[in-house]
Amino acid sequence: MIANVLSIAGTDPTGGAGIQADIKTFSALGTYAMAAITAVVAQNTQGVRSFVALDPDFVGDQIDAVFEDVRVDAVKIGMVATDRIAEVIAERLRRHEARNVVLDPVMVAKSGDHLLEPDAVTAIRDLLVPLANVITPNLPEAGVLLGTEPSWTLPEMRARVEELRKLGPEWVLLKGGHLNGSADSVDLLHGASGTIELSAPRLKTRNDHGTGCTLSAAIAALLPTLPVEDSVRAAKIYMHGALATSGELEVGLGHGPLHHFHQFWKQAT
Template sequence: MIPNVLSIAGTDPTGGAGIQADLKAFAAQGAYGMAAITAVVAQNTQGVRSFVTLEPGFIAEQIDAVFEDVRVDAVKIGMVATAAIVETIAQRLKHHGARNIVLDPVMIAKSGHHLLRPDAIAAIRDMLVPLSTLITPNLPEAAVLLGAEPDWTLAEMRARAETLHRLGPEWVLLKGGHLEGSSESTDILLGGGGHVEFSAPRVVTKNDHGTGCTLSAAIAALLPRHGMEESVRRAKDYLSGALAASAELTVGHGHGPLHHFYALWRS
């Protein structure tokens, strides 16, 4: 079975993040990608210029149009922007009985620009996090969700992963890419009665635009056919390869994109 996976997120006209990155990651994992757009973002590899959110009612129409016609095997949620959009997404996913929901709580772009209005933080924590099969925050995003300081150690990551899990998702993948002072990047997966730590050597590259979008999208594409731990392991291997091959692309003058199709194009 080829899984059908829906991304609910914002756009990136240069193709490295958001909906465009999600669709590439879905395809790279052998899944059929679909999209419901929450916001149209004017951005490139150097930063976000502005964004326009779509009306919650129209976002609901997009989601309903997909679910009423297509079997949806997994859902990836990215940029949601406002509390009203969060509430709409939560209502429609509940209505349709969505499963394998992966929430990447997108708050700040790689360039430092905010992609989430303040009123949406509590809405994400209260409405979308408990609905999710998996949440995939990085350390700054986890700090916002928990109201904690952004400076973490690995020991603090382990403790706060537990705190994030108590917010209600089935699983938490706390990403340690922002953890300083180590040649390795460690992510903590918590759920199912235990936890697993994934460590990988840091890939030194400036082409890291869309890493969070890509990882969560790859996991969503894998979940219909694999268990959670295996899906995360495969997605992380894929992300490492896409980062390592990113220098093969020449896109933009800032944080360049990953090479989503490095394995396919080489073959």
């Protein structure tokens, strides 16, 4: 059975992040990709220029249209833009009894541009986080969710990851990509059974546009067929390959995208 996976997120016209990255990731990992758009974003590899949040009722209509017609095996939530959109997403996912929900609490783009209205943070924390089987915050996002300073150390990550799980998700993948001074990137996967440390060599590349979108989408694509720990491990392997081969692409003047189809495309000789 081919899994059907829905992304609820914003757009990226250059294709490296958001809905476009999610669709590429779902497809590369052998699932059928679907999408409900929350916001149209004018961005490129150098930054975000502006975004227009869609009408919340229309976002809800998109979600209903999918669930009322298609078996949905997993859901990835990315940029929600506003508190009202977050409320609608939460209501629809409860109504349709969505399963295998992965929440990437998108708040700030790689360029530092904000992708979220201030009032939406509370809605994400109180409404969407408790619905998620897995949340995938980076350190700045975790700081916002917990109301702490964004500069963390690995010992602090270990000490505070449980606080994130107390917000309601089944699992927390706390990403350590923002840790300084380490040759490895260390993520913490925390659930009821404890914490697992997942380490990978830190790659030297500027092509890191859409890494959070891609990792969370990969986890969502794998959850219908694998346990959470195995899904996260496999998703990290996929993303590492997409990062390592990103130099084969020539896209943009800033932070370029990952190579989502690195397993299939052969470099021209």
